[in-house]
Amino acid sequence: MIVLVFLFLSVAPYKYTPTGPRRPSKHARRVGDSCLPSSIFWAGRDMAAANSVPLITAYKMGKFDLSHRVVLAPLTRQRSYGNVPQPHAILYYSQRASKGGLLIAEATGVSDTAQGYPCTPGIWTKEQVEAWKPIVNAVHEKGGIFFCQIWHVGRVSNHDFQPNGQAPISSTAKPITPQVRANGIDVAIFSTPRRLRTEEIPLVVNDFRVAARNAIEAGFDGVEIHGAHGYLIDQFLKDKVNDRTDRYGGSLENRCRFALEIVEAVVDEIGADRVGIRLSPYASYMQSGDSNPEALGLYMANALNKYGISYLHMVEPRMINVGEKVEVPHSLLPMRKAFKGTFIVVGGYDREEGNTAIASGYADLVAYGRLFLANPDLPRRFELNAPLNKYNRETFYIQDPVVGYTDYPFLDSDL
Numbered sequence: 001m002i003v004l005v006f007l008f009l010s011v012a013p014y015k016y017t018p019t020g021p022r023r024p025s026k027h028a029r030r031v032g033d034s035c036l037p038s039s040i041f042w043a044g045r046d047m048a049a050a051n052s053v054p055l056i057t058a059y060k061m062g063k064f065d066l067s068h069r070v071v072l073a074p075l076t077r078q079r080s081y082g083n084v085p086q087p088h089a090i091l092y093y094s095q096r097a098s099k100g101g102l103l104i105a106e107a108t109g110v111s112d113t114a115q116g117y118p119c120t121p122g123i124w125t126k127e128q129v130e131a132w133k134p135i136v137n138a139v140h141e142k143g144g145i146f147f148c149q150i151w152h153v154g155r156v157s158n159h160d161f162q163p164n165g166q167a168p169i170s171s172t173a174k175p176i177t178p179q180v181r182a183n184g185i186d187v188a189i190f191s192t193p194r195r196l197r198t199e200e201i202p203l204v205v206n207d208f209r210v211a212a213r214n215a216i217e218a219g220f221d222g223v224e225i226h227g228a229h230g231y232l233i234d235q236f237l238k239d240k241v242n243d244r245t246d247r248y249g250g251s252l253e254n255r256c257r258f259a260l261e262i263v264e265a266v267v268d269e270i271g272a273d274r275v276g277i278r279l280s281p282y283a284s285y286m287q288s289g290d291s292n293p294e295a296l297g298l299y300m301a302n303a304l305n306k307y308g309i310s311y312l313h314m315v316e317p318r319m320i321n322v323g324e325k326v327e328v329p330h331s332l333l334p335m336r337k338a339f340k341g342t343f344i345v346v347g348g349y350d351r352e353e354g355n356t357a358i359a360s361g362y363a364d365l366v367a368y369g370r371l372f373l374a375n376p377d378l379p380r381r382f383e384l385n386a387p388l389n390k391y392n393r394e395t396f397y398i399q400d401p402v403v404g405y406t407d408y409p410f411l412d413s414d415l
């Protein structure tokens with residue numbers, strides 16, 4: 001932590017640009033109305049402090065005008081029965097939408113081989129595209145900007161999730177050893193994957209291309225390519241997984257080829273300004289470590305510049321496992337400096353650290369996972385420095401359409 005703060009401070013004011021006027025707060029208009037709850041007056045007193053909240057400043061991400069820097073991180077919620085997004089997601093996402101706020105949808109499968117968890121959504125069928133439409137509309141009605149995270153799990157799967165019970169596909173034929181699930185009780189068993197043949201790889205690249213087109217058809221403003229957390233793209237990127245001897249394995253350049261071919265195909269399909277990518281070079285989630293994460297992250301940051309994509313979304317080195325924060329001596333600063341587009345950071349951020357990251361120029365935007373999950377009005381709470389709801393891990397992945405999903409309270413009961 002000390003190292004991270006030092007790095008934030010040592011780069012100030014790298015790439016930090018003052019922004020235009022803030023969106024007027026609802027509170028500013030309503031303070032003084034004697035029928036309002038007392039929390040409103042408390043909020044009003046805090047307005048002076050809110051004026052200097054770096055997270056609540058405007059930012060232009062390409063053609064998208066953001067009114068604040070608090071991004072909804074992609075969050076798998078496992079409530080999409082039969083891999084089809086459900087009507088209850090309309091309320092869930094619209095609760096978290098705000099005018100000029102960027103939301104990234106949960107990881108969404110690109111094909112029928114992409115799945116590895118129960119009830120995760122897809123975007124490869126007409127039915128799925130149609131089911132996304134009212135969800136995207138609801139976010140747009142609230143003025144939100146909505147990207148879809150497109151995903152292939154690769155070997156993080158087993159026969160039960162695969163068409164005809166076939167083996168999951170991967171860069172490798174090495175299986176993942178059984179893992180305790182996020183609930184801390186169940187053990188996930190993974191099947192031995194089938195190593196993709198070189199000539200099959202363009203077909204998977206094409207699945208990402210089609211998924212991106214489908215996302216735009218569903219109304220999304222863009223897509224985030226899921227290149228993080230040990231899933232298929234990461235299985236190619238990381239040298240502790242990728243044991244290929246063809247042009248997709250071995251050297252750094254070869255291991256990054258699959259990811260960059262996907263970026264190129266998706267950019268070609270929907271335009272660079274609608275494309276972001278998420279990477280986690282330092283993470284070893286799902287046994288996906290790399291011997292030189294900084295070199296990997298830097299190579300990708302530089303290579304991505306060629307395509308002019310909208311953003312690079314990077315997971316902090318301290319998140320070696322999703323949801324676990326550990327002290328590390330590394331920082332994303334080299335990648336931040338190398339990448340020319342919008343730089344989003346994620347992983348263990350609170351309000352104060354997010355403000356420091358923005359004010360120092362360490363990042364353009366900060367994504368919040370668990371805090372946003374539990375606080376549908378997180379940007380407003382940050383603006384007011386209001387207390388936060390605590391998240392309940394036990395309901396992260398249950399299939400209930402309400403509990404732990406749309407029942408986290410807003411700051412004011414009248415919202």
Ligand SMILES: Cc1cc2nc3c(=O)[nH]c(=O)nc-3n(C[C@H](O)[C@H](O)[C@H](O)COP(=O)(O)O)c2cc1C
Binds near residue numbers: 107149348367369
């Ligand atoms: C319930 C849950 C679901 C998640 N699902 C995804 C996902 O679908 N895609 C992804 O890239 N990361 C996923 N993550 C990781 C988060 O996006 C985020 O990187 C992580 O929670 C760290 O950020 P935080 O400390 O703000 O929560 C998930 C995390 C949680 C807790």
